[in-house]
Amino acid sequence: MSLVRRAEPADAAEVLRLRQVMIDSVHGADPSTEWHAMSLPVLREKLADPDGDFVAYVVDHPERPGALAALVAGTIEYRIGRARNPLGTVGHVFSVATDPDARRRGYARACMEILLDWFRKRGADRVQLTTSAEGAPLYTSLGFRPKPDPLLELWL
16 A cells, blocks of 8 residues: 555645745745745645646655655646647646655655656646756656756746
């Protein structure tokens, strides 16, 4: 039996905690967590929708009851179809985090494998993510490859 399970609304606070772990590890520690209060009800709603385009998979922390050890979250995005993907479905992974005291146990890999299967079942022809240098070996081992074209972004 897998340690990985789909996150539920009751997991929302822990999902946000692990998302903050990921944000801090990529961007440096950020003490501002006021956004958690605004994000929590929306996240609970998304986690409650089994047919939605958002999913999170988690592993319960083996030493701390009620805490999560690992998290992966992703969405299916719609893009206008094309020859290899007439449905226009693209997977996007945007949060992968493991509690610092639960790392190097294979939790992130196990969660990613289940998330990739979810994307396949949803008809995604590709999955995209942004990684840190620390995370790159995991994704490379799962078959991810760097894209040569640069990402542009505009904050509104």
